[in-house]
Amino acid sequence: MAAPVDTPPALSAACGDGPGDSTGRGAGSAAPASPSTGTTPTPESTTADPSAVPDHLRGKDVTEIPTVDRVVALTFDAGADSAGLPSILRTLADRQVPATFFLTGQWVGSNPHGVAVIHADGHRLGNHSMTHPHFPALPDRAIRDEVQGAEQRILAAGADPRPLFRFPFGDRDERTIAAVNDLGYVAVRWTVDTLGWKGTSGGMSAQEVADRAVDALRPGEIVLMHLGANPDDGTTLDADALPDVIERMRAAGYAFVTLDALLSTGDRRRLAAG
Numbered sequence: 001m002a003a004p005v006d007t008p009p010a011l012s013a014a015c016g017d018g019p020g021d022s023t024g025r026g027a028g029s030a031a032p033a034s035p036s037t038g039t040t041p042t043p044e045s046t047t048a049d050p051s052a053v054p055d056h057l058r059g060k061d062v063t064e065i066p067t068v069d070r071v072v073a074l075t076f077d078a079g080a081d082s083a084g085l086p087s088i089l090r091t092l093a094d095r096q097v098p099a100t101f102f103l104t105g106q107w108v109g110s111n112p113h114g115v116a117v118i119h120a121d122g123h124r125l126g127n128h129s130m131t132h133p134h135f136p137a138l139p140d141r142a143i144r145d146e147v148q149g150a151e152q153r154i155l156a157a158g159a160d161p162r163p164l165f166r167f168p169f170g171d172r173d174e175r176t177i178a179a180v181n182d183l184g185y186v187a188v189r190w191t192v193d194t195l196g197w198k199g200t201s202g203g204m205s206a207q208e209v210a211d212r213a214v215d216a217l218r219p220g221e222i223v224l225m226h227l228g229a230n231p232d233d234g235t236t237l238d239a240d241a242l243p244d245v246i247e248r249m250r251a252a253g254y255a256f257v258t259l260d261a262l263l264s265t266g267d268r269r270r271l272a273a274g
Contacts (some may be wrong), residue, residue: 065220084239105150123259190224192216196238199230
């Protein structure tokens with residue numbers, strides 16, 4: 001992917017659906033917004049590439065981009081429905097803002113067209129596991145199956161999630177971080193969770209969502225938002241708050257990047273070369 005819109009020269013040169021998608025509050029079970037338009041091949045084993053993870057990012061669940069530049073990475077997790085996706089993509093396109101989307105394999109199976117649209121709009125995709133389990137409870141073989149299963153579904157849908165991974169529920173330990181590193185993935189957490197997944201039934205509003213994102217503003221901030229609706233009240237607060245979030249961050253002098261900003265130019269060239 002080309003250098004994202006709004007990327008400052010200095011950084012360019014150097015270089016998270018329902019509640020519980022990665023927040024630890026429940027897995028979310030809303031039905032997909034639209035039926036699958038095709039079949040997804042059974043995941044096949046892929047070749048691990050540990051070298052895809054730069055040494056300075058191994059063993060970490062990254063919470064911010066290491067930079068002094070005024071940049072923010074907006075990230076959206078997809079694990080349940082896709083109710084907020086049309087609005088989110090429209091807002092990002094209208095304002096020419098790039099973002100990173102972490103997808104589960106199950107979501108991809110139900111929303112192959114959504115994957116294609118996200119990718120066609122120039123956004124970055126990441127791996128969010130196949131079925132959204134608690135990784136510390138899994139044996140090593142199951143971790144491999146979860147990561148590679150989602151990888152194969154995303155690849156089959158026409159995009160490549162490597163090397164970005166986000167743990168379901170944000171639930172991880174040293175062993176699980178090492179396991180995803182050994183599969184060629186950088187573990188990426190967040191600086192702030194907007195809590196939009198709580199919905200109005202959980203006491204949140206679009207204004208409070210925007211305030212949480214902006215109050216945490218700092219160079220390299222990673223913002224966690226979600227694609228889906230709250231299953232109890234049907235609200236999509238992250239999608240509703242997004243225009244205000246972007247406007248206020250730009251007014252504060254910030255630009256927007258994808259999580260490729262975590263990788264140096266050399267890292268990205270090595271990955272592109274296979």
